[in-house]
Amino acid sequence: MKQRILTAALIIAVVLPPLILGGALIDLLMLFCLVTGAYEITHCLKTPRKNGLMIAMIAVMIGLALVSPEWLGAGLALTLVLLFAAAIADPQLNLNDITLVFAMLTVFVMAVRSIISIYDRNSWLMMYVILATYLTDTGAYFCGYFFGKHKLIERISPKKTVEGAIGGWLCGTAGAFIFAWAMLPELPLGLALFGAATMAVVGQLGDLAFSLIKRHVGIKDFGSFLPGHGGILDRIDSLLFNLLYFTLILAMVV
Template sequence: MLKQRIFTAIILVALLIGMLFSLSSFLFSLAIVPVIVLAGWEWTHLVKMSSKAQRLKFIVVLILLLIISGIGIGMGDSVRQHLAHGILLIASALWMVIFCLIFTYPSGTRFWSKTTYLSALGLLILLFTWIAIVYIQSLPSGSNLLLAAFAIIALSDVGGFIFGKLLGRHKLAPMISPGKTWEGFLGALILELFLVVAFNYFGLFQLSVWELSALVLIVALASVGGDLFESMVKRNIGVKDSGGLLPGHGGVLDRIDGMMSALPIYAVLLPFAQTA
Protein backbone atom coordinates (compact mmCIF):
# COMPACT_ATOMS: atom_id res chain seq x y z
CA MET A 1 0.00 0.00 0.00
CA LEU A 2 2.79 2.42 0.93
CA LYS A 3 4.77 1.60 -2.25
CA GLN A 4 1.62 2.16 -4.29
CA ARG A 5 1.06 5.48 -2.52
CA ILE A 6 4.63 6.64 -3.18
CA PHE A 7 4.59 5.54 -6.83
CA THR A 8 1.29 7.30 -7.51
CA ALA A 9 2.56 10.44 -5.75
CA ILE A 10 5.72 10.53 -7.90
CA ILE A 11 3.66 10.21 -11.09
CA LEU A 12 1.25 12.96 -9.98
CA VAL A 13 4.05 15.35 -8.98
CA ALA A 14 5.92 14.81 -12.25
CA LEU A 15 2.74 15.32 -14.26
CA LEU A 16 1.81 18.46 -12.33
CA ILE A 17 5.23 20.10 -12.64
CA GLY A 18 5.45 19.16 -16.31
CA MET A 19 2.07 20.73 -17.07
CA LEU A 20 2.71 23.76 -14.89
CA PHE A 21 5.89 24.78 -16.67
CA SER A 22 5.25 23.49 -20.20
CA LEU A 23 1.72 24.82 -20.73
CA SER A 24 0.63 28.42 -20.97
CA SER A 25 -1.48 29.70 -18.08
CA PHE A 26 -4.53 29.51 -20.39
CA LEU A 27 -3.90 25.86 -21.34
CA PHE A 28 -3.06 24.90 -17.76
CA SER A 29 -6.38 26.36 -16.60
CA LEU A 30 -8.15 24.27 -19.25
CA ALA A 31 -6.16 21.17 -18.28
CA ILE A 32 -7.36 21.49 -14.68
CA VAL A 33 -11.03 21.44 -15.75
CA PRO A 34 -11.19 17.61 -16.16
CA VAL A 35 -9.69 17.24 -12.67
CA ILE A 36 -12.39 19.51 -11.23
CA VAL A 37 -15.09 17.59 -13.13
CA LEU A 38 -13.76 14.23 -11.91
CA ALA A 39 -13.75 15.58 -8.36
CA GLY A 40 -17.32 16.74 -8.94
CA TRP A 41 -18.37 13.28 -10.07
CA GLU A 42 -16.83 11.79 -6.93
CA TRP A 43 -18.65 14.41 -4.86
CA THR A 44 -21.99 13.24 -6.27
CA HIS A 45 -21.27 9.74 -4.99
CA LEU A 46 -19.91 11.04 -1.70
CA VAL A 47 -23.13 12.91 -0.90
CA LYS A 48 -25.17 9.94 -2.16
CA MET A 49 -27.17 11.50 -4.96
CA SER A 50 -29.95 9.04 -5.56
CA SER A 51 -29.85 8.71 -9.34
CA LYS A 52 -27.49 8.92 -12.29
CA ALA A 53 -29.65 11.70 -13.73
CA GLN A 54 -29.04 13.81 -10.62
CA ARG A 55 -25.31 13.20 -10.84
CA LEU A 56 -25.20 14.16 -14.51
CA LYS A 57 -27.23 17.26 -13.74
CA PHE A 58 -24.69 18.23 -11.08
CA ILE A 59 -21.82 17.79 -13.55
CA VAL A 60 -23.59 19.83 -16.24
CA VAL A 61 -24.20 22.66 -13.76
CA LEU A 62 -20.55 22.49 -12.64
CA ILE A 63 -19.28 22.69 -16.23
CA LEU A 64 -21.63 25.61 -16.98
CA LEU A 65 -20.37 27.45 -13.89
CA LEU A 66 -16.77 26.87 -15.00
CA ILE A 67 -17.56 28.21 -18.49
CA ILE A 68 -19.38 31.27 -17.11
CA SER A 69 -16.51 31.94 -14.71
CA GLY A 70 -13.94 31.52 -17.46
CA ILE A 71 -15.79 34.09 -19.56
CA GLY A 72 -16.50 36.39 -16.61
CA ILE A 73 -13.07 36.60 -15.00
CA GLY A 74 -11.06 35.69 -18.09
CA MET A 75 -8.24 33.18 -18.44
CA GLY A 76 -4.54 33.25 -19.15
CA ASP A 77 -3.24 36.79 -19.63
CA SER A 78 -6.71 38.36 -19.68
CA VAL A 79 -7.80 37.58 -16.10
CA ARG A 80 -9.79 40.34 -14.39
CA GLN A 81 -7.78 40.11 -11.22
CA HIS A 82 -9.88 42.44 -9.06
CA LEU A 83 -13.04 40.49 -9.86
CA ALA A 84 -11.35 37.13 -9.26
CA HIS A 85 -9.85 38.36 -6.00
CA GLY A 86 -13.28 39.54 -4.84
CA ILE A 87 -14.79 36.14 -5.57
CA LEU A 88 -11.97 34.46 -3.66
CA LEU A 89 -12.62 36.71 -0.67
CA ILE A 90 -16.14 35.26 -0.62
CA ALA A 91 -14.65 31.77 -0.94
CA SER A 92 -12.35 32.42 2.02
CA ALA A 93 -15.29 33.64 4.10
CA LEU A 94 -17.18 30.46 3.19
CA TRP A 95 -14.26 28.37 4.38
CA MET A 96 -14.17 30.26 7.68
CA VAL A 97 -17.80 29.21 8.20
CA ILE A 98 -16.96 25.61 7.26
CA PHE A 99 -14.04 25.56 9.70
CA CYS A 100 -16.40 26.70 12.45
CA LEU A 101 -18.81 23.89 11.56
CA ILE A 102 -15.93 21.41 11.77
CA PHE A 103 -15.25 22.50 15.35
CA THR A 104 -18.91 21.98 16.27
CA TYR A 105 -19.20 18.48 14.74
CA PRO A 106 -21.30 16.40 15.31
CA SER A 107 -23.82 18.99 16.56
CA GLY A 108 -24.34 20.20 12.96
CA THR A 109 -24.99 16.71 11.63
CA ARG A 110 -28.37 17.70 10.18
CA PHE A 111 -26.67 20.08 7.75
CA TRP A 112 -24.10 17.48 6.68
CA SER A 113 -26.87 14.94 6.06
CA LYS A 114 -28.78 17.05 3.52
CA THR A 115 -27.84 16.19 -0.06
CA THR A 116 -29.22 19.52 -1.35
CA TYR A 117 -26.95 21.58 0.90
CA LEU A 118 -23.92 19.43 0.24
CA SER A 119 -24.53 19.53 -3.52
CA ALA A 120 -24.60 23.33 -3.55
CA LEU A 121 -21.56 23.47 -1.28
CA GLY A 122 -19.67 21.08 -3.55
CA LEU A 123 -20.39 23.21 -6.62
CA LEU A 124 -19.12 26.35 -4.89
CA ILE A 125 -16.00 24.77 -3.43
CA LEU A 126 -14.92 23.17 -6.72
CA LEU A 127 -15.64 26.37 -8.66
CA PHE A 128 -13.66 28.48 -6.18
CA THR A 129 -10.74 26.05 -6.38
CA TRP A 130 -10.53 26.48 -10.14
CA ILE A 131 -10.87 30.27 -9.93
CA ALA A 132 -8.04 30.34 -7.38
CA ILE A 133 -5.77 28.44 -9.77
CA VAL A 134 -6.67 30.74 -12.67
CA TYR A 135 -6.07 33.83 -10.53
CA ILE A 136 -2.73 32.70 -9.08
CA GLN A 137 -1.40 31.82 -12.53
CA SER A 138 -2.32 35.29 -13.80
CA LEU A 139 0.05 36.93 -11.29
CA PRO A 140 3.74 37.63 -12.00
CA SER A 141 5.69 34.38 -11.46
CA GLY A 142 2.30 32.68 -11.30
CA SER A 143 3.56 29.16 -12.01
CA ASN A 144 6.16 29.47 -9.25
CA LEU A 145 3.54 30.80 -6.83
CA LEU A 146 1.21 27.93 -7.64
CA LEU A 147 4.02 25.41 -7.21
CA ALA A 148 4.82 27.00 -3.84
CA ALA A 149 1.21 26.51 -2.75
CA PHE A 150 1.21 22.89 -3.89
CA ALA A 151 4.47 22.33 -1.97
CA ILE A 152 3.03 23.77 1.26
CA ILE A 153 -0.12 21.65 0.96
CA ALA A 154 1.76 18.46 -0.01
CA LEU A 155 4.31 18.84 2.80
CA SER A 156 1.51 19.33 5.30
CA ASP A 157 -0.08 16.09 4.11
CA VAL A 158 3.16 14.09 3.93
CA GLY A 159 4.48 15.43 7.24
CA GLY A 160 1.22 14.64 8.98
CA PHE A 161 1.28 11.09 7.60
CA ILE A 162 4.94 10.37 8.50
CA PHE A 163 5.00 11.94 11.96
CA GLY A 164 1.57 10.52 12.70
CA LYS A 165 2.76 6.99 11.88
CA LEU A 166 6.02 7.34 13.82
CA LEU A 167 4.95 9.36 16.84
CA GLY A 168 1.17 9.58 16.78
CA ARG A 169 -0.43 9.13 20.19
CA HIS A 170 -2.96 11.90 20.70
CA LYS A 171 -5.93 12.15 18.32
CA LEU A 172 -6.39 15.50 16.57
CA ALA A 173 -10.07 15.08 15.73
CA PRO A 174 -11.21 11.61 16.86
CA MET A 175 -14.86 12.24 15.96
CA ILE A 176 -13.92 13.20 12.40
CA SER A 177 -10.65 11.51 11.44
CA PRO A 178 -9.28 9.02 14.00
CA GLY A 179 -6.09 8.56 11.96
CA LYS A 180 -4.94 12.16 12.39
CA THR A 181 -2.86 13.01 15.44
CA TRP A 182 -1.49 16.12 17.13
CA GLU A 183 2.03 14.72 16.71
CA GLY A 184 1.50 14.42 12.96
CA PHE A 185 -0.02 17.89 12.80
CA LEU A 186 2.83 19.54 14.74
CA GLY A 187 5.48 17.51 12.89
CA ALA A 188 4.09 18.72 9.58
CA LEU A 189 4.24 22.34 10.74
CA ILE A 190 7.89 21.88 11.73
CA LEU A 191 8.64 20.48 8.25
CA GLU A 192 7.05 23.58 6.72
CA LEU A 193 9.98 25.58 8.16
CA PHE A 194 12.18 24.05 5.46
CA LEU A 195 9.90 25.59 2.85
CA VAL A 196 10.16 28.96 4.60
CA VAL A 197 13.96 28.72 4.27
CA ALA A 198 13.69 27.68 0.60
CA PHE A 199 11.21 30.43 -0.31
CA ASN A 200 13.35 33.00 1.49
CA TYR A 201 16.50 31.81 -0.31
CA PHE A 202 14.95 31.99 -3.78
CA GLY A 203 13.24 35.32 -3.04
CA LEU A 204 9.83 34.23 -4.30
CA PHE A 205 8.10 36.44 -1.74
CA GLN A 206 9.26 39.90 -0.74
CA LEU A 207 8.49 39.27 2.91
CA SER A 208 10.41 39.09 6.15
CA VAL A 209 11.07 35.61 7.52
CA TRP A 210 8.36 36.11 10.14
CA GLU A 211 5.79 37.27 7.57
CA LEU A 212 6.72 34.39 5.27
CA SER A 213 6.40 31.95 8.17
CA ALA A 214 2.93 33.33 8.92
CA LEU A 215 1.87 32.91 5.27
CA VAL A 216 3.09 29.31 5.12
CA LEU A 217 1.48 28.53 8.48
CA ILE A 218 -1.90 29.94 7.43
CA VAL A 219 -1.90 27.98 4.15
CA ALA A 220 -0.82 24.78 5.92
CA LEU A 221 -3.56 25.18 8.54
CA ALA A 222 -6.13 25.85 5.81
CA SER A 223 -5.10 22.67 4.00
CA VAL A 224 -5.56 20.65 7.20
CA GLY A 225 -9.01 22.23 7.55
CA GLY A 226 -9.92 21.11 4.04
CA ASP A 227 -8.73 17.60 4.79
CA LEU A 228 -10.84 17.50 7.96
CA PHE A 229 -13.83 18.86 6.06
CA GLU A 230 -13.77 16.02 3.54
CA SER A 231 -13.17 13.51 6.35
CA MET A 232 -16.19 14.92 8.18
CA VAL A 233 -18.42 14.56 5.12
CA LYS A 234 -17.16 11.01 4.50
CA ARG A 235 -17.62 10.00 8.15
CA ASN A 236 -21.13 11.42 8.23
CA ILE A 237 -22.05 9.61 5.02
CA GLY A 238 -20.22 6.43 6.07
CA VAL A 239 -17.52 5.98 3.39
CA LYS A 240 -13.72 5.65 3.65
CA ASP A 241 -12.52 7.13 0.34
CA SER A 242 -14.11 9.42 -2.21
CA GLY A 243 -13.13 7.02 -4.99
CA GLY A 244 -10.49 4.55 -6.17
CA LEU A 245 -9.00 6.28 -9.20
CA LEU A 246 -5.58 6.90 -7.60
CA PRO A 247 -3.96 3.72 -6.21
CA GLY A 248 -2.90 4.20 -2.59
CA HIS A 249 -4.58 7.60 -2.39
CA GLY A 250 -8.27 6.94 -2.93
CA GLY A 251 -10.04 9.35 -5.23
CA VAL A 252 -9.32 12.74 -6.76
CA LEU A 253 -11.13 14.48 -3.90
CA ASP A 254 -8.87 12.71 -1.41
CA ARG A 255 -5.90 14.33 -3.15
CA ILE A 256 -7.25 17.84 -3.60
CA ASP A 257 -9.21 18.29 -0.35
CA GLY A 258 -6.42 20.41 1.15
CA MET A 259 -6.12 22.44 -2.06
CA MET A 260 -9.83 23.23 -2.10
CA SER A 261 -9.54 25.14 1.17
CA ALA A 262 -5.95 26.38 1.01
CA LEU A 263 -5.76 27.77 -2.55
CA PRO A 264 -8.53 30.40 -2.22
CA ILE A 265 -7.09 31.64 1.09
CA TYR A 266 -3.55 31.64 -0.33
CA ALA A 267 -4.76 33.54 -3.39
CA VAL A 268 -6.44 36.19 -1.23
CA LEU A 269 -3.22 36.72 0.74
CA LEU A 270 -0.87 36.93 -2.26
CA PRO A 271 -1.44 40.63 -3.11
CA PHE A 272 -0.49 41.47 0.48
CA ALA A 273 2.63 39.32 0.20
CA GLN A 274 4.14 41.71 -2.39
CA THR A 275 5.13 38.86 -4.67
CA ALA A 276 8.22 39.23 -6.78
Protein backbone atom coordinates in the same frame (compact mmCIF):
# COMPACT_ATOMS: atom_id res chain seq x y z
CA MET B 1 2.75 2.43 2.26
CA LYS B 2 4.67 1.25 -0.83
CA GLN B 3 1.64 1.65 -3.10
CA ARG B 4 0.97 5.11 -1.66
CA ILE B 5 4.55 6.23 -2.36
CA LEU B 6 4.54 4.84 -5.92
CA THR B 7 1.25 6.57 -6.70
CA ALA B 8 2.55 9.83 -5.22
CA ALA B 9 5.64 9.61 -7.46
CA LEU B 10 3.41 9.09 -10.51
CA ILE B 11 1.22 12.05 -9.53
CA ILE B 12 4.28 14.28 -9.25
CA ALA B 13 5.55 13.15 -12.67
CA VAL B 14 2.19 13.92 -14.28
CA VAL B 15 1.29 17.24 -12.63
CA LEU B 16 4.71 18.87 -12.28
CA PRO B 17 5.13 19.87 -15.96
CA PRO B 18 1.73 21.65 -16.13
CA LEU B 19 2.40 23.41 -12.81
CA ILE B 20 5.78 24.69 -14.02
CA LEU B 21 4.88 25.49 -17.62
CA GLY B 22 1.34 26.77 -17.08
CA GLY B 23 -0.58 27.75 -20.22
CA ALA B 24 -2.76 25.14 -21.91
CA LEU B 25 -1.32 22.34 -19.78
CA ILE B 26 -2.50 23.88 -16.52
CA ASP B 27 -5.88 24.60 -18.15
CA LEU B 28 -6.23 20.93 -19.03
CA LEU B 29 -5.17 19.87 -15.54
CA MET B 30 -7.74 22.20 -13.95
CA LEU B 31 -10.46 20.93 -16.31
CA PHE B 32 -9.63 17.33 -15.42
CA CYS B 33 -9.83 18.11 -11.69
CA LEU B 34 -13.12 20.00 -12.12
CA VAL B 35 -14.76 17.19 -14.07
CA THR B 36 -13.43 14.46 -11.78
CA GLY B 37 -14.29 16.44 -8.65
CA ALA B 38 -17.84 16.99 -9.87
CA TYR B 39 -18.18 13.27 -10.57
CA GLU B 40 -16.86 12.26 -7.15
CA ILE B 41 -19.04 14.73 -5.24
CA THR B 42 -22.29 13.98 -7.06
CA HIS B 43 -21.78 10.21 -7.07
CA CYS B 44 -21.36 10.04 -3.31
CA LEU B 45 -24.94 11.33 -2.96
CA LYS B 46 -27.85 8.94 -2.58
CA THR B 47 -30.10 10.73 -5.09
CA PRO B 48 -30.79 9.01 -8.45
CA ARG B 49 -30.15 12.40 -10.08
CA LYS B 50 -26.37 11.98 -9.86
CA ASN B 51 -25.62 12.31 -13.57
CA GLY B 52 -27.88 15.32 -14.04
CA LEU B 53 -26.30 17.10 -11.07
CA MET B 54 -22.83 16.26 -12.34
CA ILE B 55 -23.46 17.67 -15.82
CA ALA B 56 -25.05 20.81 -14.40
CA MET B 57 -22.22 21.23 -11.91
CA ILE B 58 -19.53 20.94 -14.60
CA ALA B 59 -21.29 23.40 -16.92
CA VAL B 60 -21.81 25.98 -14.18
CA MET B 61 -18.24 25.63 -12.85
CA ILE B 62 -16.69 26.19 -16.26
CA GLY B 63 -18.96 29.15 -16.91
CA LEU B 64 -18.29 30.81 -13.55
CA ALA B 65 -14.55 30.18 -13.83
CA LEU B 66 -14.50 32.16 -17.08
CA VAL B 67 -16.85 35.09 -16.37
CA SER B 68 -15.51 38.48 -15.37
CA PRO B 69 -15.20 39.04 -11.60
CA GLU B 70 -18.12 41.46 -11.41
CA TRP B 71 -20.49 38.73 -12.64
CA LEU B 72 -19.26 36.02 -10.29
CA GLY B 73 -21.48 36.92 -7.33
CA ALA B 74 -24.57 37.13 -9.54
CA GLY B 75 -23.70 33.80 -11.14
CA LEU B 76 -23.37 32.06 -7.78
CA ALA B 77 -26.63 33.60 -6.55
CA LEU B 78 -28.49 32.46 -9.67
CA THR B 79 -27.01 28.97 -9.30
CA LEU B 80 -28.26 28.75 -5.71
CA VAL B 81 -31.76 29.86 -6.75
CA LEU B 82 -31.86 27.27 -9.54
CA LEU B 83 -30.68 24.50 -7.20
CA PHE B 84 -33.44 25.32 -4.72
CA ALA B 85 -35.96 25.43 -7.57
CA ALA B 86 -34.80 21.98 -8.70
CA ALA B 87 -35.14 20.59 -5.16
CA ILE B 88 -38.63 22.09 -4.83
CA ALA B 89 -39.74 20.63 -8.17
CA ASP B 90 -38.07 17.21 -7.80
CA PRO B 91 -38.76 15.15 -4.65
CA GLN B 92 -35.71 13.01 -5.44
CA LEU B 93 -33.46 15.96 -4.60
CA ASN B 94 -33.15 17.10 -1.01
CA LEU B 95 -31.57 19.94 0.93
CA ASN B 96 -28.41 17.95 1.73
CA ASP B 97 -27.86 17.27 -1.98
CA ILE B 98 -28.12 20.85 -3.18
CA THR B 99 -26.22 22.24 -0.19
CA LEU B 100 -23.23 19.99 -0.79
CA VAL B 101 -23.27 20.55 -4.55
CA PHE B 102 -23.44 24.33 -4.15
CA ALA B 103 -20.73 24.42 -1.49
CA MET B 104 -18.34 22.31 -3.54
CA LEU B 105 -19.15 24.15 -6.75
CA THR B 106 -18.26 27.42 -5.03
CA VAL B 107 -15.00 26.00 -3.65
CA PHE B 108 -13.97 24.67 -7.08
CA VAL B 109 -14.76 27.91 -8.89
CA MET B 110 -12.93 30.09 -6.37
CA ALA B 111 -9.93 27.73 -6.42
CA VAL B 112 -9.71 27.96 -10.23
CA ARG B 113 -9.91 31.74 -10.10
CA SER B 114 -7.20 31.74 -7.45
CA ILE B 115 -4.94 29.65 -9.70
CA ILE B 116 -5.49 32.08 -12.57
CA SER B 117 -4.66 35.00 -10.27
CA ILE B 118 -1.50 33.27 -9.04
CA TYR B 119 -0.20 32.58 -12.55
CA ASP B 120 -0.92 36.18 -13.55
CA ARG B 121 1.56 37.24 -10.85
CA ASN B 122 4.28 34.58 -10.72
CA SER B 123 4.07 30.88 -11.47
CA TRP B 124 6.51 30.15 -8.61
CA LEU B 125 3.82 31.35 -6.18
CA MET B 126 1.82 28.29 -7.17
CA MET B 127 4.74 26.07 -6.24
CA TYR B 128 4.91 27.87 -2.89
CA VAL B 129 1.27 26.94 -2.21
CA ILE B 130 1.83 23.39 -3.46
CA LEU B 131 4.82 22.88 -1.16
CA ALA B 132 3.06 24.36 1.88
CA THR B 133 0.19 21.96 1.22
CA TYR B 134 1.88 18.70 0.34
CA LEU B 135 4.93 18.94 2.57
CA THR B 136 2.42 19.36 5.39
CA ASP B 137 0.45 16.36 4.16
CA THR B 138 3.57 14.22 3.72
CA GLY B 139 5.05 15.25 7.06
CA ALA B 140 1.76 14.55 8.82
CA TYR B 141 1.51 11.10 7.24
CA PHE B 142 5.01 9.94 8.15
CA CYS B 143 5.13 11.59 11.59
CA GLY B 144 1.76 10.08 12.38
CA TYR B 145 2.83 6.69 11.03
CA PHE B 146 6.02 6.52 13.07
CA PHE B 147 5.26 8.64 16.14
CA GLY B 148 1.49 9.03 16.35
CA LYS B 149 -0.03 8.08 19.69
CA HIS B 150 -2.72 10.65 20.45
CA LYS B 151 -5.79 10.89 18.22
CA LEU B 152 -6.45 14.32 16.74
CA ILE B 153 -10.22 14.25 16.06
CA GLU B 154 -11.21 10.59 16.01
CA ARG B 155 -14.90 11.16 15.17
CA ILE B 156 -13.88 12.77 11.87
CA SER B 157 -10.62 11.06 10.93
CA PRO B 158 -9.66 8.07 13.10
CA LYS B 159 -6.11 7.75 11.74
CA LYS B 160 -4.96 11.35 12.21
CA THR B 161 -2.86 12.08 15.28
CA VAL B 162 -1.68 15.13 17.19
CA GLU B 163 1.93 14.14 16.53
CA GLY B 164 1.21 13.89 12.82
CA ALA B 165 -0.46 17.30 12.75
CA ILE B 166 2.49 18.94 14.52
CA GLY B 167 5.05 17.17 12.32
CA GLY B 168 3.13 18.15 9.21
CA TRP B 169 2.97 21.78 10.30
CA LEU B 170 6.72 21.88 10.90
CA CYS B 171 7.53 20.28 7.52
CA GLY B 172 5.10 22.44 5.56
CA THR B 173 6.17 25.66 7.25
CA ALA B 174 9.90 25.03 6.91
CA GLY B 175 9.79 23.73 3.35
CA ALA B 176 7.54 26.44 1.93
CA PHE B 177 9.43 29.21 3.72
CA ILE B 178 12.82 28.00 2.44
CA PHE B 179 11.39 27.83 -1.08
CA ALA B 180 9.99 31.37 -0.83
CA TRP B 181 13.31 32.67 0.51
CA ALA B 182 15.17 31.11 -2.42
CA MET B 183 12.74 31.60 -5.30
CA LEU B 184 10.40 34.47 -4.39
CA PRO B 185 12.55 37.47 -3.44
CA GLU B 186 9.62 39.81 -4.10
CA LEU B 187 7.71 38.18 -1.22
CA PRO B 188 8.74 39.80 2.09
CA LEU B 189 10.29 37.23 4.42
CA GLY B 190 7.82 37.97 7.21
CA LEU B 191 4.90 37.44 4.86
CA ALA B 192 6.53 34.32 3.40
CA LEU B 193 6.87 32.82 6.89
CA PHE B 194 3.35 33.86 7.87
CA GLY B 195 1.91 32.38 4.68
CA ALA B 196 3.81 29.10 5.06
CA ALA B 197 2.90 28.69 8.74
CA THR B 198 -0.78 29.47 8.26
CA MET B 199 -1.22 27.44 5.06
CA ALA B 200 0.23 24.46 6.96
CA VAL B 201 -2.77 24.86 9.29
CA VAL B 202 -5.42 25.74 6.70
CA GLY B 203 -4.44 22.76 4.56
CA GLN B 204 -5.01 20.39 7.46
CA LEU B 205 -8.38 22.03 8.11
CA GLY B 206 -9.26 21.37 4.47
CA ASP B 207 -8.33 17.71 4.89
CA LEU B 208 -10.53 17.45 7.98
CA ALA B 209 -13.38 19.30 6.27
CA PHE B 210 -13.46 16.80 3.41
CA SER B 211 -13.18 13.95 5.91
CA LEU B 212 -16.26 15.40 7.60
CA ILE B 213 -18.10 15.30 4.25
CA LYS B 214 -17.09 11.65 3.77
CA ARG B 215 -18.35 10.73 7.23
CA HIS B 216 -21.60 12.57 6.52
CA VAL B 217 -22.31 10.66 3.30
CA GLY B 218 -20.94 7.38 4.66
CA ILE B 219 -17.92 6.73 2.43
CA LYS B 220 -14.26 6.04 3.17
CA ASP B 221 -12.79 7.69 0.06
CA PHE B 222 -14.22 9.84 -2.72
CA GLY B 223 -13.00 7.33 -5.29
CA SER B 224 -10.35 4.78 -6.20
CA PHE B 225 -8.68 6.56 -9.12
CA LEU B 226 -5.40 6.91 -7.20
CA PRO B 227 -4.36 3.61 -5.55
CA GLY B 228 -3.35 4.13 -1.95
CA HIS B 229 -4.77 7.65 -1.93
CA GLY B 230 -8.43 7.32 -2.95
CA GLY B 231 -10.04 9.73 -5.37
CA ILE B 232 -8.90 13.03 -6.84
CA LEU B 233 -10.69 14.96 -4.08
CA ASP B 234 -8.80 12.92 -1.48
CA ARG B 235 -5.60 14.39 -2.95
CA ILE B 236 -6.63 17.99 -3.57
CA ASP B 237 -8.81 18.66 -0.51
CA SER B 238 -6.06 20.51 1.39
CA LEU B 239 -4.94 22.33 -1.76
CA LEU B 240 -8.44 23.65 -2.44
CA PHE B 241 -8.60 25.26 0.99
CA ASN B 242 -5.11 26.72 0.64
CA LEU B 243 -5.89 28.18 -2.77
CA LEU B 244 -8.90 29.97 -1.29
CA TYR B 245 -6.86 31.16 1.66
CA PHE B 246 -3.93 32.26 -0.49
CA THR B 247 -6.11 34.87 -2.19
CA LEU B 248 -5.94 36.69 1.16
CA ILE B 249 -2.15 36.43 1.15
CA LEU B 250 -2.07 37.87 -2.38
CA ALA B 251 -4.25 40.76 -1.24
CA MET B 252 -1.62 41.62 1.36
CA VAL B 253 1.07 42.18 -1.29
CA VAL B 254 -0.98 44.32 -3.69
